[in-house]
Amino acid sequence: MNTIEQLEADYLVIGAGAVSMAFVDTMLTETDASFVMVDRHHMPGGHWNDAYPFVRLHQPSAFYGVASRDLGSNRIDETGSNNGFYELASGAEVSAYFEQVMRQRFLPSGRVSYFPMCTYTGDGQFHSLMSSAEYDVSIRRKTVDGTFFNTSVPSTHQRKFDVAEGVTCVAPNELPRRAANHKQFTILGGGKTGMDAAVWLLDNGANPDSICWVCPRDSWLINRETTQPGDAFFHQAVGGFAAQLEAMRVAASVDDLFERLEAADVMFRIDPSTNPTMFHYATISRGEIDQLRRINNVIRMTRVSHIGPDQLVMASGEVLPADPEILYIDCTATAVQFTENKTQPVFESDLITLQALRAPLVTFSAAITAYAEANFDNDAEKNRLCAPVALADNPTEWMASFVGNMINQNNWSQNPQMRKWISDCRLDPFGGLSREAIAADPARAKTMASITENAVPAVMNLQKLIAEAHATG
Ligand SMILES: Cc1cc2nc3c(=O)[nH]c(=O)nc-3n(C[C@H](O)[C@H](O)[C@H](O)COP(=O)(O)OP(=O)(O)OC[C@H]3O[C@@H](n4cnc5c(N)ncnc54)[C@H](O)[C@@H]3O)c2cc1C
Numbered sequence: 001m002n003t004i005e006q007l008e009a010d011y012l013v014i015g016a017g018a019v020s021m022a023f024v025d026t027m028l029t030e031t032d033a034s035f036v037m038v039d040r041h042h043m044p045g046g047h048w049n050d051a052y053p054f055v056r057l058h059q060p061s062a063f064y065g066v067a068s069r070d071l072g073s074n075r076i077d078e079t080g081s082n083n084g085f086y087e088l089a090s091g092a093e094v095s096a097y098f099e100q101v102m103r104q105r106f107l108p109s110g111r112v113s114y115f116p117m118c119t120y121t122g123d124g125q126f127h128s129l130m131s132s133a134e135y136d137v138s139i140r141r142k143t144v145d146g147t148f149f150n151t152s153v154p155s156t157h158q159r160k161f162d163v164a165e166g167v168t169c170v171a172p173n174e175l176p177r178r179a180a181n182h183k184q185f186t187i188l189g190g191g192k193t194g195m196d197a198a199v200w201l202l203d204n205g206a207n208p209d210s211i212c213w214v215c216p217r218d219s220w221l222i223n224r225e226t227t228q229p230g231d232a233f234f235h236q237a238v239g240g241f242a243a244q245l246e247a248m249r250v251a252a253s254v255d256d257l258f259e260r261l262e263a264a265d266v267m268f269r270i271d272p273s274t275n276p277t278m279f280h281y282a283t284i285s286r287g288e289i290d291q292l293r294r295i296n297n298v299i300r301m302t303r304v305s306h307i308g309p310d311q312l313v314m315a316s317g318e319v320l321p322a323d324p325e326i327l328y329i330d331c332t333a334t335a336v337q338f339t340e341n342k343t344q345p346v347f348e349s350d351l352i353t354l355q356a357l358r359a360p361l362v363t364f365s366a367a368i369t370a371y372a373e374a375n376f377d378n379d380a381e382k383n384r385l386c387a388p389v390a391l392a393d394n395p396t397e398w399m400a401s402f403v404g405n406m407i408n409q410n411n412w413s414q415n416p417q418m419r420k421w422i423s424d425c426r427l428d429p430f431g432g433l434s435r436e437a438i439a440a441d442p443a444r445a446k447t448m449a450s451i452t453e454n455a456v457p458a459v460m461n462l463q464k465l466i467a468e469a470h471a472t473g
Pocket of ligand 1: 016017041059147148335
C-alpha cells in the first residue's frame with residue numbers, strides 16, 4: 001500500500017502562477033512563515049509555461065511580477081511597435097523570471113517547499129502527476145488559493161468548435177513553424193491573442209489580404225502610452241488618468257464615456273465604425289492598431305461552430321466558402337474565465353482566495369493581500385482593505401471595476417504605513433512618482449489637483465451610469 005508523506009507548513013499555497021508567487025514573495029519579506037507550494041506545471045509561472053512564442057506582457061515589465069525583484073532592465077524600447085515605451089517581457093522572460101525567483105529566493109530561504117508536477121485534491125492533500133507519491137499537509141495557519149482566475153490559454157484550452165479531419169487548425173504556439181507553408185490565414189478570436197497573431201503575421205510580411213479575422217466582438221483597448229510608469233511619462237500616464245476622471249465626471253452614458261476616452265487618447269478601438277462590447281483590459285500601442293487596421297476581411301458578430309475542408313459554418317447558421325489550404329489559428333481561449341469571475345471574500349477564516357484588488361493588476365493585488373495578511377489582525381479589517389474587484393468582460397463592467405479600484409485605493413491611502421508600503425512597491429505603476437518634481441512644475445501640480453477634484457464626482461457619475469445601463473438592460 002502507498003504511504004502518504006506528512007508535511008507541515010504555516011501556509012499551503014495552491015498554484016505557483018504569477019499570483020501565488022507575488023503573494024509568497026511579500027509574505028517572505030513581511031513574516032517568518034513557512035509555505036508549501038503545489039502546482040501541476042513543471043515550473044513556476046503558471047500559464048506562462050504554455051504561452052505562444054511571440055506573446056509579451058500587455059503592460060510594462062517595470063511593474064509586473066513579484067515585489068522583491070525587478071523584471072527586465074527597465075529599458076525603453078527603441079524599435080518595433082513598442083518603440084519609445086518601457087520594455088514588455090516575452091513569455092520566455094516571464095517564465096525565466098519566476099523560475100529565478102523560486103530558485104534564487106524562495107528555496108534558499110528555507111521556508112518554501114515547492115512541489116511541481118503535483119495536483120491538489122483538497123483537504124490539505126495532493127499527489128504527484130509523475131509517481132504514486134501522495135502528500136498530506138498539516139496547515140498551521142491557512143490555505144491560499146492561487147487558482148481563482150482559472151487562466152485559459154490556446155495551447156491547453158478546450159475548443160468550443162469542431163474541426164474536420166484534414167483541416168489545419170493550430171494554437172498560435174505553432175504559427176512561426178507553420179506559417180511559411182500557407183498562403184492564407186484565418187484567425188479565430190477577437191481578443192488580444194487574436195490581435196497578437198494578426199500583428200505577428202503582418203510584421204513577418206504576410207499580405208493583409210491573405211488574412212481573414214473572425215472577430216465575434218470588438219473590443220475597447222487601453223492605449224499603452226497611458227500605462228507607462230515613472231516621472232518621464234507623467235503627462236501620458238498621470239495626465240491620462242486625469243483625463244479619464246474628467247470624462248467620467250461629465251459623461252452622459254456608457255457610449256458617451258467611451259467616445260470621450262477615445263477622444264482623449266486613453267482608449268482605442270480598431271474600427272471606429274463599430275460599438276465595442278468587449279473590455280478585457282487589452283493594452284496596445286498605436287503602431288499595433290495601425291497594423292490591425294490593414295486587415296479588411298473581418299467577420300463580425302458571430303463565432304465559428306464548425307470548420308470543414310471547404311467551408312466555415314458560423315454559429316449564426318451562415319456558411320462561408322473556405323479554401324482547404326487555409327491555416328486556422330485558434331485564439332479563442334478566454335484567458336481569464338470572465339463569465340465565472342464572481343468575487344468572494346479574500347479572507348475567510350483559514351482560506352485566502354487571491355483575487356484582483358486593483359484590476360487588472362493581479363500580481364500587485366496579490367502582494368497587497370500578503371501585506372494585509374502579515375500586518376493586520378482580523379479578517380474584517382483585512383477584507384475591508386482587500387475588497388475583491390471583478391475583472392470586466394464588457395465596458396460597463398470595466399466602469400464597475402474602476403469604481404472598485406478607486407474605493408480600494410482610497411481605503412489604502414487612509415493608512416499611513418500601507419500608503420508608504422504601496423508607494424515603495426515596484427508593482428504600483430504610480431509608485432515611483434517624485435513629489436518634488438510635481439511641486440516644482442505647475443502643469444504637473446495642476447494635473448494632480450484635477451485628479452483630487454474629479455475623483456469623487458467621477459466615481460459618483462460612474463455609479464449612476466452603471467445603474468442606468470443595468471436598468472436599460
Ligand atoms: C497572454 C496573457 C498576457 C497577460 N498579460 C498580463 C499583463 O501584462 N499584466 C497583468 O497584470 N496580467 C496579464 N495577464 C493576466 C494573467 O492572467 C496574470 O498576469 C497571471 O499570469 C495569472 O496568474 P495566476 O497565478 O492567477 O494564474 P495561472 O498562471 O493560471 O497559475 C495558476 C497555477 O495553478 C495551478 N493549479 C490550478 N489548479 C491546481 C491544482 N488543483 N493543483 C495544483 N496546481 C493547480 C496551475 O497549474 C497554474 O500553474 C495576461 C494573461 C495572458 C493569458
